[in-house]
Amino acid sequence: MTADALIHEVTSSPVAADIRRALDARWSGGGEPLDEISRYALLSPGKLLRPLMLVASAEAVGGDREAVMPAALAVEYLHAASLVHDDIIDGDDTRRGRASVHARYGVADAIITGDALIIRLFGSLAECPVPDADVLSAVRILARAGDDLCRGQMREALLVPPAPGALGSGLAAYLGMAALKTGALFRGACQAGAVLGGGTPGEVGIVAEFAEHTGLAFQMYDDLLPFLGDPAVTGKPDTSDVSNLRPTFPVLLAHREGGPAERRRIERVLAGGLAPGAALAALREVVMATGALDLALAHAQEEVRLAKSGLGVLPSAEAAGLLGAVAELAVRRDR
Amino acid sequence: MTADALIHEVTSSPVAADIRRALDARWSGGGEPLDEISRYALLSPGKLLRPLMLVASAEAVGGDREAVMPAALAVEYLHAASLVHDDIIDGDDTRRGRASVHARYGVADAIITGDALIIRLFGSLAECPVPDADVLSAVRILARAGDDLCRGQMREALLVPPAPGALGSGLAAYLGMAALKTGALFRGACQAGAVLGGGTPGEVGIVAEFAEHTGLAFQMYDDLLPFLGDPAVTGKPDTSDVSNLRPTFPVLLAHREGGPAERRRIERVLAGGLAPGAALAALREVVMATGALDLALAHAQEEVRLAKSGLGVLPSAEAAGLLGAVAELAVRRDR
Numbered sequence: 001m002t003a004d005a006l007i008h009e010v011t012s013s014p015v016a017a018d019i020r021r022a023l024d025a026r027w028s029g030g031g032e033p034l035d036e037i038s039r040y041a042l043l044s045p046g047k048l049l050r051p052l053m054l055v056a057s058a059e060a061v062g063g064d065r066e067a068v069m070p071a072a073l074a075v076e077y078l079h080a081a082s083l084v085h086d087d088i089i090d091g092d093d094t095r096r097g098r099a100s101v102h103a104r105y106g107v108a109d110a111i112i113t114g115d116a117l118i119i120r121l122f123g124s125l126a127e128c129p130v131p132d133a134d135v136l137s138a139v140r141i142l143a144r145a146g147d148d149l150c151r152g153q154m155r156e157a158l159l160v161p162p163a164p165g166a167l168g169s170g171l172a173a174y175l176g177m178a179a180l181k182t183g184a185l186f187r188g189a190c191q192a193g194a195v196l197g198g199g200t201p202g203e204v205g206i207v208a209e210f211a212e213h214t215g216l217a218f219q220m221y222d223d224l225l226p227f228l229g230d231p232a233v234t235g236k237p238d239t240s241d242v243s244n245l246r247p248t249f250p251v252l253l254a255h256r257e258g259g260p261a262e263r264r265r266i267e268r269v270l271a272g273g274l275a276p277g278a279a280l281a282a283l284r285e286v287v288m289a290t291g292a293l294d295l296a297l298a299h300a301q302e303e304v305r306l307a308k309s310g311l312g313v314l315p316s317a318e319a320a321g322l323l324g325a326v327a328e329l330a331v332r333r334d335r
Numbered sequence: 336m337t338a339d340a341l342i343h344e345v346t347s348s349p350v351a352a353d354i355r356r357a358l359d360a361r362w363s364g365g366g367e368p369l370d371e372i373s374r375y376a377l378l379s380p381g382k383l384l385r386p387l388m389l390v391a392s393a394e395a396v397g398g399d400r401e402a403v404m405p406a407a408l409a410v411e412y413l414h415a416a417s418l419v420h421d422d423i424i425d426g427d428d429t430r431r432g433r434a435s436v437h438a439r440y441g442v443a444d445a446i447i448t449g450d451a452l453i454i455r456l457f458g459s460l461a462e463c464p465v466p467d468a469d470v471l472s473a474v475r476i477l478a479r480a481g482d483d484l485c486r487g488q489m490r491e492a493l494l495v496p497p498a499p500g501a502l503g504s505g506l507a508a509y510l511g512m513a514a515l516k517t518g519a520l521f522r523g524a525c526q527a528g529a530v531l532g533g534g535t536p537g538e539v540g541i542v543a544e545f546a547e548h549t550g551l552a553f554q555m556y557d558d559l560l561p562f563l564g565d566p567a568v569t570g571k572p573d574t575s576d577v578s579n580l581r582p583t584f585p586v587l588l589a590h591r592e593g594g595p596a597e598r599r600r601i602e603r604v605l606a607g608g609l610a611p612g613a614a615l616a617a618l619r620e621v622v623m624a625t626g627a628l629d630l631a632l633a634h635a636q637e638e639v640r641l642a643k644s645g646l647g648v649l650p651s652a653e654a655a656g657l658l659g660a661v662a663e664l665a666v667r668r669d670r
Contacts, residue, residue: 032486032489032490033489033493034485034486034489081450082450085446085447085450088442088446089442089443089446089447107423107424108424108492109489109492111420111423111424111446111449112420112424112485112488112489113485114446114450115416115417115420115449115450115453115481115485116481116482116485116486118450118453118454119453119478119481119482119485120478120482122457122474122478123474123475123478123479123482125474126471126474126475126478132467132468132471133467135471136461136467136470136471139457139458139460139461139474140458140461143454143455143457143458143461144458146450146451146454147451147454147455147458150369150447150448150450150451150454151367151369151451153447154367154368154369154444154447155367157443157444158368
């Protein structure tokens with residue numbers, strides 16, 4: 001299957017269409033400024049992967065799509081909140097090809113909107129018409145995921161040089177951060193979906209494993225994108241990481257694989273001072289020369305293989321197939 | 336009873352001591368930066384009024400103190416989160432006499448810590464050992480309260496001149512904002528406490544009424560404090576509102592009560608340009624001259640009377656008495 005066909009399979013699936021319909025219906029217009037800004041943050045052209053993973057996990061264990069839909073919207077609220085606040089922290093003025101929330105509405109309203117979206121995560125979750133005990137389990141799962149997400153965001157800031165060992169022993173710290181920052185919400189979405197869908201503990205464990213590997217693959221490939229794509233396609237200034245002097249996955253690999261000259265070059269770039277475009281170009285050369293680009297891609301593809309390896313035993317082959325396609329998508333997209 | 340004795344009665348009550356012990360035990364030290372910053376935000380010398388109201392409401396309807404303690408901590412998390420994010424928005428570098436969270440740890444970590452505290456609100460709530468249906472009701476109640484709180488924060492920004500009608504018809508808008516910004520969390524804490532304590536719908540309604548009036552009294556009196564106290568006592572730079580050109584309750588009353596000269600003077604101050612100290616002094620003169628200070632105090636006291644009027648029918652007179660003391664405290668404190 002081509003990459004385009006794969007993206008189409010996922011984002012045009014009946015599940016995705018139902019999620020988009022539910023999101024549009026819930027945020028149909030009117031209301032106060034808080035609603036308007038929330039709508040702007042939510043109804044952007046994203047792929048809705050986390051809600052999709054939640055619904056597919058629920059259906060994979062025999063659950064009902066409509067019954068878990070409020071939870072599917074809920075995980076998108078948390079994701080959107082983290083993007084809104086992340087863009088403030090990183091000073092990113094564009095997101096998916098348009099003004100980020102704080103660039104358009106100001107920092108104050110962006111902070112408050114993110115807060116409101118986090119709160120609505122739990123309000124929406126509590127609307128699911130499934131047994132109370134399952135809803136409460138999902139509340140606990142997503143509270144844990146949200147906490148991990150915050151830990152990952154805070155750790156990310158600590159990985160920037162000259163933090164001790166930011167580059168040298170940075171790969172392990174990086175993978176720990178990625179597991180929290182991206183993996184936790186993927187995992188929370190899949191676990192919550194399986195629990196709300198009435199899955200057995202074994203089934204919940206299988207989708208959790210799937211989600212962790214898929215989350216790692218996504219984060220690894222996200223870090224590769226600035227070295228592969230161009231900003232007109234990714235819709236995000238791909239110098240954000242380098243502007244924030246953040247050593248990402250391929251850069252850390254290049255630092256490990258390279259000789260003294262390559263290491264010094266990376267260290268000089270991440271010490272700051274270069275214009276973002278020049279810094280990215282310099283890193284691209286080192287990442288290519290050391291073979292780190294291919295290596296990073298291979299790592300991400302291995303995570304996808306691991307993600308898909310356990311899905312075969314789930315009751316619904318169709319929903320499990322959709323989960324597999326989401327994992328594939330992690331390493332086959334241009335933004 | 337003197338004001339000091341009243342404050343002592345509330346903040347040294349066995350309930351308050353138990354809450355402080357539970358909070359200290361939960362945040363005893365160690366952990367990652369996120370835990371350290373959360374501890375800094377939480378273990379400041381506040382009065383813990385919202386947890387106190389939650390526990391007292393639970394006990395007032397016959398509930399168990401220990402069983403609702405995780406929910407009591409939960410409402411303090413939301414309150415602390417709103418202060419951390421509010422201080423960023425208002426640019427306030429001190430809070431309760433020490434550095435605010437963003438002043439000490441930076442804006443990025445302050446945003447993330449506030450997010451984590453909001454998430455923990457729900458995680459902690461889900462720990463209460465009471466029937467699942469009651470925990471879920473409390474989740475819904477506090478999600479609603481949190482959403483209202485955000486609406487109130489956003490509306491507050493809209494009340495600043497030259498927003499249309501910010502001063503002229505501002506009193507109604509102000510009271511609506513205050514009901515959301517302060518009243519919603521007071522109401523949520525009391526409602527959640529009564530529900531988790533196994534109260535009847537009638538009892539839940541009584542504590543909700545109590546909380547709304549008490550919340551209004553608190554907000555009204557908070558607005559009076561800059562005109563009464565001095566910063567060394569309030570522990571907050573009392574020029575925050577005037578620096579942010581925010582027309583507060585006594586100022587709005589003075590605008591309504593005053594003649595054309597007083598109105599023009601208020602409008603000139605709130606148009607900006609004066610140093611904060613001079614602006615506050617000018618507003619103080621108008622607020623005194625128009626009788627708005629006494630009027631604002633009388634309004635706040637009337638809300639306290641209304642708050643206490645329904646408490647007599649609650650099963651536990653002792654817990655109801657503590658709620659009444661909290662309401663009294665609203666208008667008898669120096670910070």
